[in-house]
Amino acid sequence: MNKFAIALLLTLGLQALAPSILAQSTPGGTVIVNRASASYSDGTNSFTTLSNTVTTTVANVAGISITPDAGVNPAVVSGQSGVLFQFTLVNTGNLTDNFLFKASGSSFRAVTTGTTTVTVTREVIDVDNSSSISAGDTDILTNGADVTSANVAQGGTLIVLVELTINAGATGGDTLQVLLGDQASQGANLSANEVRTVNVTPVNGRREDLGDITATVEDDAALVLTKTVPAGPVALGSNIAYSLSLANNGSRAAGGQSFNVNGGPQSGILVSDPVPAGTHLLGAPAPSAPAGYVVVYTLAGLTTAPSAAAWTTTAPPLATVTRLGFFAAGGSLAAASNAGPFTFSVIITTTNATSPIGNIADAFAKNSVGSNITDQSGDAVANVGDQNADFTEGAAPGNVDGDGIVQLTLLIQLGAALLGPNGVPGAVNTTNNDDFTDLSSASGNGLAPGAATTAPDTLTFTNSLQNSGNANDTFRITAPVVPGGFTVSVDPDGAGPLPPTLVSGGGFVDIAVSLGATANFTTNVTAPSGTTVLQGYTTVLQAESANSPGTTNRTRDNFFPGFVRVTKTYLIDNTTGVGGPLDPVPGAEIRYDIAYLNVANSASGSGNATLTALNLVITEDGSAAPNNWATSTTHLAATATQGTVTNNAPLNTIFTNNVAALAPGASGTFTIRRTIQ
């Protein structure tokens, strides 16, 4: 009976009788007979008299009531199957009648909101009134034609059961309204979705009614695993303490999944946390779990999902543990509740501070409809995870990429560089900041000491840069000292595709070097025309760490436009008695001293690239212009302080001093003694 019908009765002033009338309508065909009576007396005797009889017949009246109206069923959840909605149909007429249901379940409809959809799995007349669907019930869903019920006596009831499955995408807060029939308490209009009486003889014809039941979709168990991770930076070798908590933000309790624990299957809730790469699990402080949970361990590699791993409550050697777990055997997590804290610590074992220490954990349970649910830490998105936290999950939340977020603890990065000669970044001179590379240019060839070059000239130095810090780093190469008029450029990859960059005058080049690696680069030093020969010109190169600004190392690239200086002098030794002792008179001795000096730098440390003159040959030719002493002197002696001396005897006019190697700073003298003719 709908609200309109109730309102009508109220309007008619029948409220007191309405329920009883509906429940106990006088059967059609009943003859209502009435005869009054009266009594009186004449003062002595009493008399009774009867009236005439008035009769009327009760007509057949059809009626159907479908309840509930605006009924409310218990809340449902996404993915729930076998959800029953029960309607009671009452024959509110005053005759035995039948109820008709439209073909193919058309008398039933579901109106949903949001993302919720449903599938009608069964729809029956509950013949045995068991409030459950059983074999003898009458199917009114799959029938291809209208279904007429068995006789329903006046006041009799019929139960209709509608069974639904809620789709997996249903969202908490959505509603689901189930309608049986399409119009409330009216004459049947033979519409598409009606439920009506069948008998056409009643004075009010056939009747139809509408019942409806609403259920709200609530969130099933919704796991949100939260992890507290220190942001750092922390030093290599230090400890990191982690803490986790597991919340069920849903409206239903979470149950356990089956895991292999201590050699056999056990059902429970598991929080699984892989030991971060570059760390070891610590025994002290010991891992701790809240009441109801035990600490479990596994040695399974991260390619094995936690659900397939073998867990033990006995701790193996901690350095071998791949994952730490917290297991609640047989446990459940009530709706809107939390478990935790779950805590453990690791020690950082990596020596490379380049990458932060990442951490992410999994939680596993079942929801109220028996489906496995999981969540990964790092975001607030419930029930989203890839079920195997292995640090590949990235930084996007679960609603974006379907997994959690790897939370990072930064490591303290200590930058350090060694910059030095080719292949010897750690070279040391007096310090490791004045190691050097000496290179000589041919621009000084043929020029006497003190002379100047007549054209610019470039020397290419190769320098080696080693990352001696604790993380990958990028180093800025500058030239804080450049000789006047010189230009210096650095080519970070030598003959590679990268162009050289001018660093003299304040420029720089950034070179990335992995931890412990050495990178070679070339430095082009160009001396201008007019550079005085036979001396060194120092360019200081500096590498500065980006990880630790202010941390630098230097080397020196020394440009030599020639590095063996040759100086010739002569001396007259006159002992003939004719003239003075220094007069070049016949019979006096004339001595030529040819002094040679390697002007390059000598090193006090190691690893420096020095200049040694190899196969030095000094020739003194008495006939080569402007020399002419070959014809005016005779040989007396030829000696040298370094190497060997040869001549072209018996002419004795050409002398050679061969020095196999003249080290930096080394010198020698080639002396030729002659007698003046």
Added chain:
Amino acid sequence: MALALCAGWVWAAGPEIKIQLQGSYKPADRTQVKWAALQGDSKVAPGDRLLYNLEIANQGDREARNPVAFGPIPAGTAFVAGTATQGHNIKVDYSIDGGKTYSASPTFTTLGKDGKPQTVPAPVGRYTTVRWMWNSVLPAGAQARVSYQVQVR
């Protein structure tokens, strides 16, 4: 209720009351606003109201003392509260046991929520008879009219 002399009645020795019952109905669906007399083929439906008019007439030659009229509530109907004719010289009461006992406000005993018997007012649906008792005589040739309504269950 007025008592009146009626010249049409036949006089008899002593008081002699004749009682006439007339019924009419009005459907519950209000498609009919006036009472319609019940005919032999009239059909009513649950919820319809029936109006019964009783007329007692003293056709004797002497006054009738202690006149009482009884209006049964027919099976398949229920008395409609407040519809029995009232009057200053009439006592109206009701029976819920087929006329064995009467009361202006019938009660019956039932078990309360506490499991103990308790007396509660009887709903009008349990009424079986309406009784009118005049506290005056009905003179010879006089008549009286009362009425009540029932509703088809």
